[in-house]
Amino acid sequence: MSDRPDRTTVATELAATAPTAAASATATAAGAAAAATAGPRLLAGSPIAAEIRAGLVTDFAAFKERWGYVPTLAIVLVGADAPSAVYLQQILRTCEKVGVQGRLVEIGSDATADALCNEIERLNADPAVAGIIVQMPLPAGIPLRTVIDSIDPAKDIDGIHPRNAGLLSLGYDGFLPATAQASVEILKRSGIEIAGKRVVVVGRSNVVGKPAALLLLREHGTVSLLHSKTRDLGRHTRDAEILVVAAGKAGLITGAMLSPGVVVVDVGINVVPDGQGAERLVGDVDFESAKGVVSAITPVPGGVGPLTNALLLTHLLRAATDQAERGAAASAGGAPAAKGASR
Numbered sequence: 001m002s003d004r005p006d007r008t009t010v011a012t013e014l015a016a017t018a019p020t021a022a023a024s025a026t027a028t029a030a031g032a033a034a035a036a037t038a039g040p041r042l043l044a045g046s047p048i049a050a051e052i053r054a055g056l057v058t059d060f061a062a063f064k065e066r067w068g069y070v071p072t073l074a075i076v077l078v079g080a081d082a083p084s085a086v087y088l089q090q091i092l093r094t095c096e097k098v099g100v101q102g103r104l105v106e107i108g109s110d111a112t113a114d115a116l117c118n119e120i121e122r123l124n125a126d127p128a129v130a131g132i133i134v135q136m137p138l139p140a141g142i143p144l145r146t147v148i149d150s151i152d153p154a155k156d157i158d159g160i161h162p163r164n165a166g167l168l169s170l171g172y173d174g175f176l177p178a179t180a181q182a183s184v185e186i187l188k189r190s191g192i193e194i195a196g197k198r199v200v201v202v203g204r205s206n207v208v209g210k211p212a213a214l215l216l217l218r219e220h221g222t223v224s225l226l227h228s229k230t231r232d233l234g235r236h237t238r239d240a241e242i243l244v245v246a247a248g249k250a251g252l253i254t255g256a257m258l259s260p261g262v263v264v265v266d267v268g269i270n271v272v273p274d275g276q277g278a279e280r281l282v283g284d285v286d287f288e289s290a291k292g293v294v295s296a297i298t299p300v301p302g303g304v305g306p307l308t309n310a311l312l313l314t315h316l317l318r319a320a321t322d323q324a325e326r327g328a329a330a331s332a333g334g335a336p337a338a339k340g341a342s343r
């Protein structure tokens with residue numbers, strides 16, 4: 001099991017948020033095909049994300065009015081590469097749209113773990129910075145755990161710090177990994193009942209599959225968690241009334257592995273050749289064979305992806321508000337603001 005989203009993830013998160021022309025065409029074609037055959041309901045993430053962003057514009061304006069400053073999201077990029085750079089520009093644009101200050105902190109790929117942790121410590125101590133994201137994967141040689149541990153849990157808005165992961169596993173409120181949250185939120189906001197359902201999650205990474213399974217359990221699903229060592233995957237996936245797939249393997253789940261009427265959340269984003277010399281995005285579910293079996297499915301792109309950034313910025317709002325309130329309480333009481341006191 002890998003703890004690290006790969007470079008493909010980075011590139012394709014961008015595409016899920018801002019589809020390429022080819023990808024849009026694919027999604028449109030998928031939508032048209034479904035409509036033509038009276039196919040499944042497509043659970044689109046983009047309209048939900050737009051609704052969340054519209055609320056954030058108002059909320060961040062109210063924050064500025066109340067506290068007199070615009071909170072900053074710091075994005076730490078270690079070693080620039082093209083897909084990350086493009087993806088990060090997208091996050092920065094989203095920040096701008098909702099009235100948040102985005103700050104890209106670029107660190108050379110030859111940086112040591114100490115240098116990276118020192119930079120994170122500086123951001124932890126900067127009162128203007130409400131949230132910190134460290135772009136993954138890190139260069140080989142920089143231990144992930146050391147870096148994760150150095151982020152102030154109160155600013156860990158993508159829920160990767162052990163404190164936030166622990167809070168999630170205990171059922172308390174911490175910062176949630178945004179993609180896992182998006183995969184559950186898309187079900188809830190589409191009016192799909194989770195409680196009591198047989199829910200199967202494929203993939204157990206710390207950033208997507210495992211937290212998604214915990215969140216689905218929190219929603220009272222009866223949850224099974226599958227992974228690369230699971231024997232006879234289809235035997236388990238055919239049992240699902242709700243199937244969440246986050247494996248990063250194009251076409252892993254075919255229609256023959258699904259029960260009629262299942263609801264599918266396809267978190268996977270894979271870049272594959274389109275057969276005409278270009279590339280297109282596909283999920284982990286083979287849409288063509290699945291569409292006649294499922295009752296509802298998230299499209300790729302345009303499903304879970306667009307929700308992720310919007311939810312991340314809701315976390316930033318919460319972090320900024322908590323920090324501002326703690327700072328005000330500390331000033332009033334003369335005590336220093338507590339570090340790492342996220343809810």
Ligand code: NAP
Pocket residue numbers: 001002003004005006008009010012013016179202203204205206207208209226227228229230233246247248249252267268269270304305306308
């Ligand atoms: P990851 O760290 O590589 O984890 C993949 C998981 O899938 C692992 O737990 C692995 O099992 C399991 N797996 C791999 N092959 C399998 C197989 N043949 N059968 C059953 N399980 C299998 O990936 P990740 O970071 O969780 O990302 C998963 C997918 O979500 C990727 O496609 C990524 O691009 C996408 N993603 C999307 C978004 C978004 O916003 N939509 C955001 C992040 C990631 P083991 O643990 O046994 O190795």
